[in-house]
Amino acid sequence: MPGCGTPGPSSHSAPSSRGGVLPAARRANSERTLPDLLSALPPAALRLLIDREALAANWHALDRLSGDAETGAAVKADGYGLGAGIVVPALAKAGARSFFVAHWQEVPAVLDAAPGASVSVLHGVADAAEAAFARASGAVPVINSLHQANVWVESGGGPCHLMVDSGMNRLGLEPAHVGDPLIARLEIEVLMSHLASADEDSALNARQLYTFREVAAQFPDTRRSLANSAGIALGPDFRLDLTRPGLALYGGIPRPALAGTIRQVAYPEAAVLQVRALSAGESVGYNATFTAERAMRVATVACGYADGILRCWGREGALFHGDAALPIVGRVSMDMTIVDCTGHDVREGDFLTIPYDLPHAAELTGLSQYELLTVLGSRFSRQPKTR
Numbered sequence: 050m051p052g053c054g055t056p057g058p059s060s061h062s063a064p065s066s067r068g069g070v071l072p073a074a075r076r077a078n079s080e081r082t083l084p085d086l087l088s089a090l091p092p093a094a095l096r097l098l099i100d101r102e103a104l105a106a107n108w109h110a111l112d113r114l115s116g117d118a119e120t121g122a123a124v125k126a127d128g129y130g131l132g133a134g135i136v137v138p139a140l141a142k143a144g145a146r147s148f149f150v151a152h153w154q155e156v157p158a159v160l161d162a163a164p165g166a167s168v169s170v171l172h173g174v175a176d177a178a179e180a181a182f183a184r185a186s187g188a189v190p191v192i193n194s195l196h197q198a199n200v201w202v203e204s205g206g207g208p209c210h211l212m213v214d215s216g217m218n219r220l221g222l223e224p225a226h227v228g229d230p231l232i233a234r235l236e237i238e239v240l241m242s243h244l245a246s247a248d249e250d251s252a253l254n255a256r257q258l259y260t261f262r263e264v265a266a267q268f269p270d271t272r273r274s275l276a277n278s279a280g281i282a283l284g285p286d287f288r289l290d291l292t293r294p295g296l297a298l299y300g301g302i303p304r305p306a307l308a309g310t311i312r313q314v315a316y317p318e319a320a321v322l323q324v325r326a327l328s329a330g331e332s333v334g335y336n337a338t339f340t341a342e343r344a345m346r347v348a349t350v351a352c353g354y355a356d357g358i359l360r361c362w363g364r365e366g367a368l369f370h371g372d373a374a375l376p377i378v379g380r381v382s383m384d385m386t387i388v389d390c391t392g393h394d395v396r397e398g399d400f401l402t403i404p405y406d407l408p409h410a411a412e413l414t415g416l417s418q419y420e421l422l423t424v425l426g427s428r429f430s431r432q433p434k435t436r
C-alpha cells in the first residue's frame with residue numbers, strides 16, 4: 050500500500066488546517082477523480098472467469114429439452130452472482146429473448162446488456178412508484194396478488210404476467226382468486242406458476258401441474274409457464290409454452306438427468322499472497338485450529354468468507370494449483386485462506402483455482418448450488434474465460 054508508512058499531515062493538526070496546506074503529493078492524491086483511480090487499478094487478486102461458451106451451450110441444451118416451448122433465462126441476483134453484464138449478452142447471443150429478474154433495481158443492468166430484450170420482474174408491482182418504473186422501462190410486472198393487480202390496473206394497466214400459486218405457498222395469487230373481476234381487467238401475456246420440489250421425485254410435482262392446468266383452463270388463450278431448470282427435466286408435460294431456467298444455465302445440476310449435459314460456467318481463482326515454512330508444532334490461523342505435525346509449507350491466498358468462500362470450505366476443502374489439490378488448513382478468515390502447499394512449487398502471485406464443480410462443491414460445503422453461485426462477492430473481477 051503506497052504511502053502507508055509515510056506520515057502524512059498530522060492527524061493531530063488543528064481543525065483550521067484541514068483541507069488547507071497539504072504536502073504536494075497528498076494534494077495530488079486528493080485531486081484524483083474516481084474514474085482516474087479506477088482506470089489505474091491493477092488486476093484483481095480475485096477473479097471469476099465466466100465460460101460464455103459453456104453458458105451458451107447450457108442454454109441450447111435446455112432449449113432442446115424444452116421442446117416447442119420458448120426458453121427464457123432467469124438472470125436475477127446479478128445473473129446468479131456471475132455478473133449480468135457478462136451473462137445477459139451471452140444468453141441473448143445464444144438466442145434467449147425473455148429474461149427474469151426479481152427486483153426492479155435489477156432491470157437497468159439487464160436492459161443495458163440486452164437492449165430491446167423482454168424483462169419480467171418476478172416480485173411484481175407493490176406500489177405506484179414501481180408501476181411508473183415498469184412503464185418507463187418497458188419491463189413487465191409479474192402480478193402476484195389482488196393488491197398488485199389493483200396497483201397495476203389503477204396505474205393504467207398494460208401487458209403483465211400473472212403468477213398463480215399452485216402449492217408452494219410462497220408468492221402468487223391464490224387459485225380461488227383468479228375469478229376476481231380485477232383479474233379480468235389484466236392484460237395477461239403469460240400465466241405462470243412455480244414448482245416447489247422439481248429437484249426431487251415428489252408427488253407434489255404432479256399435484257402442482259394438475260392445479261396449474263385447472264387454473265390455466267380459465268385462460269385458454271394465454272401462454273403458460275411452469276418449469277425452472279429442474280422442471281424442464283421432469284418431462285414434456287411440464288414444459289408448456291415458456292420455460293424459465295436459471296441454475297442449470299450457470300452450471301448447476303438440480304436433477305441427475307442433466308448431468309453430462311450441463312457444463313461448468315463459473316471458475317473462481319485467487320492469488321497467493323505469501324508462502325511460508327512451518328516447523329512441526331506451529332499452528333495456523335485464527336484460534337490455532339490447525340497444528341503442523343511435521344515441517345511443511347503453507348500458502349496464504351487472497352480469498353475469504355467476505356468473498357463467499359465461507360468457513361465451511363475449511364472442513365475438507367482444497368484449492369488447486371494446476372492439477373494439484375492443496376488442502377485448506379486452519380480457519381478461513383475474512384480475506385484470506387491458508388493451504389498446505391508442501392512439495393509443490395507455489396509462489397507469491399500464482400493464482401489458485403477454487404474448485405467450483407457445483408454438485409461436488411455443494412456436497413463438500415453443505416451449501417446449495419444456488420448459494421455457491423450467489424454468495425461470490427464483489428471483490429471478484431468478473432471476466433470472460435479465454436481458452
Ligand SMILES: *Cc1c(COP(=O)(O)O)cnc(C)c1O
Pocket residue numbers: 123125171243276277278279293294295296297
Ligand atoms: C429463480 C426462479 C426461476 C429459475 O429457477 P432455477 O431453479 O434456478 O432454474 C424460475 N422461476 C421463478 C419464479 C424463479 O423465482
